[in-house]
Amino acid sequence: MITPADTLEALAQTSTSRRSFLRTAGFTAVGAGALAACGKGGNAPSEQPTVPVAPPVATPATIKAAADAMDAMHEKGLKSFPAKTAGLGNQLLAPTVVAGVKVFDLTAREIQWEVSPGLLVKAMAYNGQVPGPQIRVREGDRVRVNLRNELTQSTAIHFHGMELPNDMDGVPFITQAPVKPGDTFTYEFTIPDGNVGSNMYHSHHNSATQVGMGLLGAFIVEPKQPRPIEKVSEDYVMILNDGMQGYTLNGKSFPATAPLTAKLSQKIRIRFMNEGMMIHPMHLHGMHMTVIDKDGWPLPYPFRCDTLNIAPGERYDVIVNCNNPGTWAFHCHILPHAESEHGMLGMVTALVVAK
Amino acid sequence: MITPADTLEALAQTSTSRRSFLRTAGFTAVGAGALAACGKGGNAPSEQPTVPVAPPVATPATIKAAADAMDAMHEKGLKSFPAKTAGLGNQLLAPTVVAGVKVFDLTAREIQWEVSPGLLVKAMAYNGQVPGPQIRVREGDRVRVNLRNELTQSTAIHFHGMELPNDMDGVPFITQAPVKPGDTFTYEFTIPDGNVGSNMYHSHHNSATQVGMGLLGAFIVEPKQPRPIEKVSEDYVMILNDGMQGYTLNGKSFPATAPLTAKLSQKIRIRFMNEGMMIHPMHLHGMHMTVIDKDGWPLPYPFRCDTLNIAPGERYDVIVNCNNPGTWAFHCHILPHAESEHGMLGMVTALVVAK
């Protein structure tokens, strides 16, 4: 899992070579400077400057001025990446272990969530995070999840991809009563053998709204016996969402998304999970991805690609052999989800491979 | 193939254990009661009650009232499932056999179609059904399809996925003249060796309108020598559609969709067919699906998933090993295609696995 702090630390450890190619490229990670430049509500979408357009009778000078103005907006966005925002989703949640049971406490409530610098949206969150905290358990574990509902509407949790006893499936009026505001419901189950990999937990009540607003998270089951291909230096989760909060990766829009980092020749794993309403074909520059799992199930034969289409509800696990040094764009290839005349936005991040 | 009658019968045969877990879950299949509760036009979308919202100054009492009101709408929808509506599509059409030729008669005409209780939409239908009747033939069969056009516009039938002689391909002005109102056209062909599996028939004239309004159906070719994996206890067709008639499974929207049923440890086959304009990633709870065929062609290596993205024109065949008892939600994971603040809707059904 990566956090901006982790990232900056990782980057710092490899700063010499990385800075050299960033400098060559005119790319500077300013991090802390981002809030000053973009935050404080002074740069909310409704106040974006108009994109200058060359006037009808364009001269080389007016064309240059219009191009420079557009480029300056693009540069400003990229220089602010990774931009700081309040709050981080998908943070690993350590369980309490009670009599051999791994216990996770989740509280659902409404919060304000900073999607990109200065852009606050209304959200529904588990433990104040969008996505909710990352839950990692192991094949065969006994697991308990206490859901406390502090929303103003009922809710419930479905463990998407898990093959649980029916009364733990989390669908109000089919498998349980809705969890009313103020109430707590406890899910408890044993992870079935073989039911491993990249799964999710999310609301299954008024779900178009509740999942769209943030009641979702990664539920990862580590196998007792990992395959050799699973031995990686970093294990990333990338949760895609769209809709009311905009186009987000792990709850943040570019430039507030977190970069992925690796050292040259390391292998990383990325667990794509789509919790949105649209497909998102994620495109990695510079290196290909080897797709090993679909919905937590191993593919009989992994395949390679540079653009992986992930539909709502799907998960794909990929391995990237980071053999190409540099800072590589990594984004949804539905281009309006990634860029406008004002610069990059939404579902854009970078994979930084340090020499 | 399943019909509400089949379902209720199947459910009745396993009623004791099924009722017990439904009761536990607060879920009751009322069937016949659905029309009384929802029908008679009293619950058309334009007349849906407003979703109560907790007022700005919420108190525990007003929050509870708002949550209870929303939940009551969700419960009402689920309790009415499977709701009765007039008309059933995808009914197996027995051929007349004439001199060794299997003859199917299809008449296209405009009808009113009840998509969900009380919601009547204008439709174009083969033999008064949306989807049209299910045609099942066998590899090597000689097949004749008589199309009678009682619409007010021309039409034609394309056998999507079948590799037929060109003049049987059903594309007006490319392979045939359009079939005018009042006219009949006869398609006749031999099923080519190896051209088996889950195919479709539908209009290929003014098709965005005609297919959108219902001129479509399953055209299934059974192989002479089925593979061992094809031996199943039930063989379901699930035709997805969207657009003017709403989000439908086999021509019906939840709660009027038909549940799939199985007994514990049975294997079922589901043939997904997308006749709409949008992708629909279908998500099954509680058990995974093993995808064996794409567009009627065996995959070299089946793969497993719980969410299968089906694009317009595609078909996928899956096997579900029904090893987890209970009533399991089964729905499109584009959540607005499956739920609103008013409850479940559209592309939702259930797989009922009886102990």
Next chain:
Amino acid sequence: MITPADTLEALAQTSTSRRSFLRTAGFTAVGAGALAACGKGGNAPSEQPTVPVAPPVATPATIKAAADAMDAMHEKGLKSFPAKTAGLGNQLLAPTVVAGVKVFDLTAREIQWEVSPGLLVKAMAYNGQVPGPQIRVREGDRVRVNLRNELTQSTAIHFHGMELPNDMDGVPFITQAPVKPGDTFTYEFTIPDGNVGSNMYHSHHNSATQVGMGLLGAFIVEPKQPRPIEKVSEDYVMILNDGMQGYTLNGKSFPATAPLTAKLSQKIRIRFMNEGMMIHPMHLHGMHMTVIDKDGWPLPYPFRCDTLNIAPGERYDVIVNCNNPGTWAFHCHILPHAESEHGMLGMVTALVVAK
């Protein structure tokens, strides 16, 4: 690669048998007649005739008149196929070889582009073509691409799918400075071993606009040692796009799209590339496709289908064994991308298999 001229020539070589089945089918390729019939601005979309509708009190005569009028529009479109328009995209660009380096010169500028007869749209084009000229190189080649920017905004080229040194990746402010209006930038690199197949080049600056308006093209790398399955009689590129210029195949909308042609029993390859913002499930009539490559990478096990869903940024290579003679519709199966009440449109072409 196919051009209308090639097509007509190819068709002429097989004209007897082809004409016979076209005549049988009521289908005539008029080619040159298309512009006279549809061009000169007299048939632009805003001036399309209203689709006649049978009046409320329909009689057999009024129904027939309405059906005949709709059919006449469909017939007119199909008879004009393949319609001539000014300009052809995706034309093979022969490199200049300088000291062993294959040099390609690309100039980006705004043009008017004729998408379908009489329909001129504003475009951004490389060398006056939409898609830009097709670049074909070989594994291990040294390649130089000189980009001259004659637009009124900055630009850059990303070689999508190529695993190049970071400073050749074409992303302004990450890997290079933007190429300003009036400036030239030179990309130079060696094709890495194994990085072969169907890739693309396109703008990566203000890309939602620039790619949407035409700054894109095929970048194909031929392997040193082709696989046996790659031995085909024709190697087609089919670039999908949508958005401001409408639904296009290689920059043209039906009826101005180019048909694919083959002789009976020949094998052809089709390289699908999606440069748009939407999925496009391409459906071939009469024969199936065997999918061999994804994003230029060989699939471990090819699979067969008749409808192939291609997401933005993806490429798929397929082989079609042309064993079924006739003119076969070939189109996106999102039906509004292919047909309206006025007839076929957009992402429609045909595969003509001559006896």
